[in-house]
Amino acid sequence: MFSGIIARTVAVRTAEATGGSLVVTIPTGWFDLELGESIAVNGVCLTVTEMDEAGTARFFLSPETLARSNLGRLITGSVVNLERSVALADRLSGHMVQGHVDGKAALVAVTPDSDARRLEFDLPTALARYCVEKGSISLNGISLTINSIEPGPDGARIGITIIPHTWDNTNLSAAALGDEINVEVDVIAKYVEALCKPYPAL
Numbered sequence: 001m002f003s004g005i006i007a008r009t010v011a012v013r014t015a016e017a018t019g020g021s022l023v024v025t026i027p028t029g030w031f032d033l034e035l036g037e038s039i040a041v042n043g044v045c046l047t048v049t050e051m052d053e054a055g056t057a058r059f060f061l062s063p064e065t066l067a068r069s070n071l072g073r074l075i076t077g078s079v080v081n082l083e084r085s086v087a088l089a090d091r092l093s094g095h096m097v098q099g100h101v102d103g104k105a106a107l108v109a110v111t112p113d114s115d116a117r118r119l120e121f122d123l124p125t126a127l128a129r130y131c132v133e134k135g136s137i138s139l140n141g142i143s144l145t146i147n148s149i150e151p152g153p154d155g156a157r158i159g160i161t162i163i164p165h166t167w168d169n170t171n172l173s174a175a176a177l178g179d180e181i182n183v184e185v186d187v188i189a190k191y192v193e194a195l196c197k198p199y200p201a202l
Contacts, residue, residue: 001086002043002083002086002098002099003094003143004083004094004144006170008028008029009079009082009171010028010029010079011076011079011080012026012076013026014076015074020066021061022060023061024058024059025058025059026041026080028055030084031054035051038084039057039085040084040085040097040141042069042141042182043069043097043099044069044099045099047059065101068104069101070140070180079171079174080171081170081171096186096188099141100187101183101184102126102127102183102185103124103126103127103183104182105121105181106121106122106180107119107175107176107177107180108157116161117161118147119160119172120157120158121139121157122154123155123156123183124154125154126155128155128156128158130186131149131158132189135186136186137158137183138184139172139181140171142170144160146158146159
């Protein structure tokens with residue numbers, strides 16, 4: 001479990017295709033990593049399969065991960081957001097993020113908003129139904145608030161305000177228009193939908 005508060009951004013050291021999978025090494029900078037530990041990379045929960053004393057970790061990305069997320073585009077030098085899993089005693093500064101990415105959204109607009117920036121993303125219908133104004137969403141692993149939601153070309157267009165700190169300390173600042181960003185919708189909304197499904201009158 002994660003909270004969507006990015007700890008650092010780093011550049012991928014290597015990315016090696018192995019059949020339909022991908023193996024990446026990332027210099028996390030955490031010297032106390034443990035084998036099997038979970039790290040969120042652009043919001044995707046990945047398992048440390050190897051590591052060294054300098055904190056460089058190796059991760060295996062399955063075909064499912066590559067299909068659901070933007071990690072299939074990783075190459076040497078790609079900048080990724082990193083977050084370690086939360087401990088039960090930690091403050092939950094963002095919201096509950098599982099690291100189970102639901103899909104991708106396209107960045108379609110970036111406009112100044114005083115010292116902040118307003119970013120707009122097009123979400124597919126399958127994800128848009130879980131989004132509400134002032135609700136939480138994880139984009140590339142960042143816990144963010146949906147400021148607006150309107151009909152889009154294939155679902156919904158959401159507006160997000162990015163404060164200067166988030167812009168300077170995550171990889172959203174490197175995203176170009178048209179880039180695909182990892183999306184994890186609020187898991188509570190998905191559970192509510194599943195629980196209500198047997199009762200269509202609700």
